[in-house]
Every structure is written in structure tokens, then in C-alpha cells.
Amino acid sequence: ALIDGTMMLGASRGTLTFAESIFFIIGVVSASFIWDMGMTTAFNVFRHKIPDKLLLWINLISGIIVVVYGIFLFVEGGKQLF
The missing domain is CATH 1.20.5 (Single alpha-helices involved in coiled-coils or other helix-helix interfaces)
Structure with a gap:
């Protein structure tokens, strides 16, 4: 995830203006946080059943x-x- 996120941010940043890149980075960081917290929560809820x-x-x-x-x-x- 870290490699993929770094590559995506670096490659996409080159095609955006400064103003656009701020919203893009905020979106990527927010999505990563939500995904990671969601996966962690789901694992903790179901870990005894897996x-x-x-x-x-x-x-x-x-x-x-x-x-x-x-x-x-x-x-x-x-x-x-x-």
C-alpha cells in the first residue's frame, strides 16, 4: 500500500496544478485512512471467527x-x- 500510494501520488502530482494537487493529496490521505481503519475494525470484529x-x-x-x-x-x- 505504501509503495502503491507513493507511486500514485508522485505520478499524479506531475499532471495537476498546485491547487488541484492539494485536494488530490487530501483525498488520497482521507481514503487511505478510512480504508485502513475500516479493515482494522473489520478484522478486530471478526478475528475470532476466522x-x-x-x-x-x-x-x-x-x-x-x-x-x-x-x-x-x-x-x-x-x-x-x-
């Missing part, structure tokens, strides 16, 4: 996605440098 094995798989799949995305960014950054 099997440990399912949580393990969710964490494993999420970790694989982050690692693959990080490798992709590293490779693309290397292409840009060389």
Missing part, C-alpha cells in the same frame, strides 16, 4: 504479492538506470 489457517493463507498470498511487486519495481528501475 480460522487460523485462512489467516495464514491470506498473509502468505499478500506477502508474495508484495515481494513480486517489489521485484518488478526493482527490475523496472534497473532498466531505467541502465
